[in-house]
Amino acid sequence: MTEATPGQTVGPFFHHALAYPGDSELVPFGAAGSVVLHGHVYDGAGDPVPDAMIEIRQADASGVVPAVGGSLRRRGSAFTGWGRCCTDAAGHYWFSTVEPGLPFFAVTVFARGLLDRLFTRIYLPDATDAVDGLVATRETDGRLRFDIHLQGPSETVFFTFPRT
């Protein structure tokens, strides 16, 4: 295997390049059958991380992972199964999407001060065989909540894969 190019931090100045209109709306906010997946990103002191970026990849409601373009110019067209959200000043991220027909959202985390991306998963509340600690909470208003802790007593489980 050829040696991989190493990663580097996303730094502080990515928003104007990576954020775009509709980036976190895999389906329009409030659309029939949609769900909001949201949470905060925290550092090891429990402070919010206002310069993080979360990306999700997921199956559609029927369990198919779409392989169609259009994520950067969403025009109410096909569901692409991919989105990104830069955290706000409170370290909050949110997605408007559908509940995947497979048990988890695949997640990538980037931040200033984080030298390489981190992978994790967010499982649906009713998932069987979920990894401990990676299950979203269903809030009373129906939203799915999952906080990401880069460090500290509640540190999120992050993954590595056999070929990374």
Added chain:
Amino acid sequence: MLSVQRKTLVDGVRHASLAFDPVTTSQHEISDEIAKIHADAPAGAPLLDFPPYRSTLLRHPTKELQLVDPEGAELLAPVFGHSDVAPVEADLTVQRGGEPIGERIRVHGRVLDGDGRPVRRQLVEIWQANAAGRYSHQGDQHPAPLDPNFTGVGRCLTDDDGWYSFTSIKPGPYPWRNHHNAWRPAHIHFSLFGTDFTQRLITQMYFPGDQLLALDPIAQSITDPAARSRLIASYDHSRSEHEWLLGYRWDIVLTGSHATYLEPSDD
């Protein structure tokens, strides 16, 4: 001093990082810290726990990453197409009414996966400072001039052989507040996707011969010199254009894909 800092962090003391004073910590002290870490076994990926880059202190996981086999959505990267990216987005010198100031460059290369196969028709996103070292980002307070003709943001799709190409302006180095008199080497941020979700990469491309690289805690967080050198473009005279611009070549290798590596499943 450093070990004390890291212990207080483990003990959960808030704002442990404030004990590092960015005004008084010198480049010499930072370079010393880097050298001590580099004396350990070299690593080809950046160390997430790399105290010379102060902002890592509270932002690196302390538990071991859990090894899992990718499944479901992790086996398939998002797909982008011509409806996502206009060809003009690959030229950062024509985005506004006039010509940006600076040294005109072309940066080109190939995106390959870990098995050497081209990553075809996939999204590449870049962002960078202008020639004066200033980002067109509201968070950048460096008192260097903004260039009204330069956003420093570009996108393209790789072609059928994995090639990408951007026309831009050579970015300037810029100061940051990691320590006293800290300067980032000139760089272009790159965001890349492979064919698997697990191949996602965000990194920075550097320029050959930059004296600031050896001083930079972000670049030096990759402790293996050979791996670090893979972030440095080479000057490519064959791509320089007469009386127009200078060419640079930078190839990017992602990690291996799993789709072809895992045993085929029979479901």
